[in-house]
Amino acid sequence: MSATPHPAPVPPSGASSGSRSHAIEPQPLVVRTTRIDPLPADLTALVDLLPDTRPLTWVRRGDGLVGWGEALRLDTFGPGRFADAEAAWRATLARAVVRDEVGLPGTGPVAFGTFAFDDGGTGDHFDGARPEGSLVVPRVVVGRRGDVSWMTTIAPADQLDAPGPAALARTVREPVTDPGRVTLADGAVAARDWPAVVAEGVERIQAGELEKVVLAREVLATAERPVDPRWVLRRLADGYSSCWTFSVGGMVGATPELLVRSEKGLVTSRVLAGTIRREPGMSDDDALLHAAQLARSSKDLEEHEFAVSSVAHALEPFCSSMNVPDAPFVLHLPNVMHLASDVTAVLDPGARASSLTLAAALHPSAAVCGTPTVAARDLIREIEGMDRARYAGPVGWVGADGDGEWGIALRSAELGDDPRHVRLFAGCGIVAASDPQAELAESEAKLVPMSWALGAA
Numbered sequence: 166m167s168a169t170p171h172p173a174p175v176p177p178s179g180a181s182s183g184s185r186s187h188a189i190e191p192q193p194l195v196v197r198t199t200r201i202d203p204l205p206a207d208l209t210a211l212v213d214l215l216p217d218t219r220p221l222t223w224v225r226r227g228d229g230l231v232g233w234g235e236a237l238r239l240d241t242f243g244p245g246r247f248a249d250a251e252a253a254w255r256a257t258l259a260r261a262v263v264r265d266e267v268g269l270p271g272t273g274p275v276a277f278g279t280f281a282f283d284d285g286g287t288g289d290h291f292d293g294a295r296p297e298g299s300l301v302v303p304r305v306v307v308g309r310r311g312d313v314s315w316m317t318t319i320a321p322a323d324q325l326d327a328p329g330p331a332a333l334a335r336t337v338r339e340p341v342t343d344p345g346r347v348t349l350a351d352g353a354v355a356a357r358d359w360p361a362v363v364a365e366g367v368e369r370i371q372a373g374e375l376e377k378v379v380l381a382r383e384v385l386a387t388a389e390r391p392v393d394p395r396w397v398l399r400r401l402a403d404g405y406s407s408c409w410t411f412s413v414g415g416m417v418g419a420t421p422e423l424l425v426r427s428e429k430g431l432v433t434s435r436v437l438a439g440t441i442r443r444e445p446g447m448s449d450d451d452a453l454l455h456a457a458q459l460a461r462s463s464k465d466l467e468e469h470e471f472a473v474s475s476v477a478h479a480l481e482p483f484c485s486s487m488n489v490p491d492a493p494f495v496l497h498l499p500n501v502m503h504l505a506s507d508v509t510a511v512l513d514p515g516a517r518a519s520s521l522t523l524a525a526a527l528h529p530s531a532a533v534c535g536t537p538t539v540a541a542r543d544l545i546r547e548i549e550g551m552d553r554a555r556y557a558g559p560v561g562w563v564g565a566d567g568d569g570e571w572g573i574a575l576r577s578a579e580l581g582d583d584p585r586h587v588r589l590f591a592g593c594g595i596v597a598a599s600d601p602q603a604e605l606a607e608s609e610a611k612l613v614p615m616s617w618a619l620g621a622a
């Protein structure tokens with residue numbers, strides 16, 4: 166096992182140590198979950214609890230988890246980034262002392278995680294200095310599921326805080342600030358040059374090297390004032406409430422794509438691929454016409470089929486039965502519509518697979534990489550011209566029993582070390598019939614949630 170644990174110092178608000186410590190054996194964690202009064206029902210209620218430092222978030226339609234502070238961080242590197250994280254999480258749990266008075270998914274010990282798209286196998290970007298995977302165990306987690314709300318406090322045994330609502334009161338919560346004027350600029354590949362990258366992808370597909378590749382681009386945002394992640398999270402949770410709004414390790418976004426949810430033996434994956442733009446102010450009638458056009462588009466249906474089969478194929482070894490819909494439905498979002506399929510399966514108890522194991526097996530699906538996987542990943546490394554970092558990688562949470570939820574970090578951005586700088590990402594599935602200029606327009610539409618959340622659009 167090669168995870169690097171970062172034991173917490175003694176922070177009043179649970180802030181991270183940020184330093185590396187290879188040899189320190191972390192203290193066992195003491196975990197306590199208690200029920201708290203129902204939280205207000207508005208969408209951003211959970212997000213509004215967050216302090217401004219390194220907020221952890223996984224919320225949808227007002228339910229989910231938020232966390233802060235760092236009881237422990239487990240950083241992993243290279244191709245073993247998932248397996249090492251899983252082993253380190255299990256070892257942490259084996260020594261933990263847990264009192265869970267609620268007993269729902271997301272109560273008890275929880276780790277939020279984020280993983281890089283690429284395994285760091287090759288390339289100039291991978292210098293071994295930046296982890297390709299991180300699990301963060303917060304000091305405080307607040308969760309809500311329907312009308313049940315809870316709080317979990319997690320602390321190394323030698324740093325116990327008073328549990329329960331007192332932990333909320335102790336949190337230093339600065340007022341949420343807006344980033345001021347935000348300007349956008351080209352990233353590693355300029356927007357005007359990106360269609361040529363797509364054209365190269367199309368050519369390679371037409372030459373028979375592969376069937377589908379997902380190519381992405383970045384846009385760099387510079388804000389007048391430091392970007393407060395809570396500003397972005399609130400707006401995303403309000404404006405994209407059917408998506409999963411996340412914030413882990415500086416990656417923030419509102420993803421419509423659920424890589425996997427594993428809950429009490431039932432596995433769900435929402436697979437998306439195939440997109441049509443939704444113009445601002447489009448009438449409902451026009452939206453329906455667009456939806457019908459998307460549902461009939463052979464190019465989009467082909468793109469979608471690759472993604473669905475990659476998910477079904479990856480889940481199969483872990484499941485005793487599976488339902489793969491015959492045809493996709495159209496998912497309506499404020500900026501785009503997608504072809505979507507909800508794949509459901511029953512976990513084979515003999516496989517003993519956690520949600521993290523399933524996420525590792527599913528990643529990278531053809532919704533973010535391509536078909537065949539290795540050829541597509543190699544082409545991405547060769548022609549995309551940027552470091553995806555954690556864009557399009559798994560992001561989510563895992564609990565003590567291995568159940569959890571992992572999204573794909575899409576419609577996302579990376580908050581920089583300089584808090585005024587943000588990298589926004591968007592990618593498009595490319596097949597033989599793709600048109601580079603139309604893909605550029607599609608990527609612009611996929612950038613809308615983050616640029617809007619920043620106030621740049």
Ligand SMILES: C=C(O[C@H]1C=CC=C(C(=O)O)[C@@H]1O)C(=O)O
Binds near residue numbers: 381437440533590594
């Ligand atoms: C890669 C992205 O979207 C994927 C998910 C849904 C639809 C997609 C598409 O139609 O190309 C992409 O496969 C992205 O948003 O950056």
